Amino acid sequence: MLLGQRKDWKELLSADEEEKLNEILKKISRYKGAYQNAEDIKAAQMWCAILELHRENMILQKKLQTIEDILEGMFEKIRRQERERIDLAKSLEKF
Numbered sequence: 001m002l003l004g005q006r007k008d009w010k011e012l013l014s015a016d017e018e019e020k021l022n023e024i025l026k027k028i029s030r031y032k033g034a035y036q037n038a039e040d041i042k043a044a045q046m047w048c049a050i051l052e053l054h055r056e057n058m059i060l061q062k063k064l065q066t067i068e069d070i071l072e073g074m075f076e077k078i079r080r081q082e083r084e085r086i087d088l089a090k091s092l093e094k095f
Contacts, residue, residue, distance in 0.1 A: 028052050 031048035038044030
């Protein structure tokens with residue numbers, strides 16, 4: 001790079017990273033009305049990106065909690081069946 005010439009920083013990203021960045025930018029375009037009316041558009045756009053990532057994180061947390069609840073129910077059923085099996089074995093030993 002010559003003095004005085006600046007590359008677009010996005011050109012330094014890998015193709016995969018650039019694609020991910022473009023996905024985020026596409027998602028935050030729904031907030032365009034808000035950040036374009038801000039005094040500092042770039043900072044507002046960054047906060048909107050953080051807001052969007054937080055929203056996605058909350059969705060993932062809810063899905064994870066659902067999976068954990070399902071697994072806990074399955075494990076509880078297995079533990080209950082194991083206790084019943086042990087109780088039955090003890091009962092048969094006494095018989």
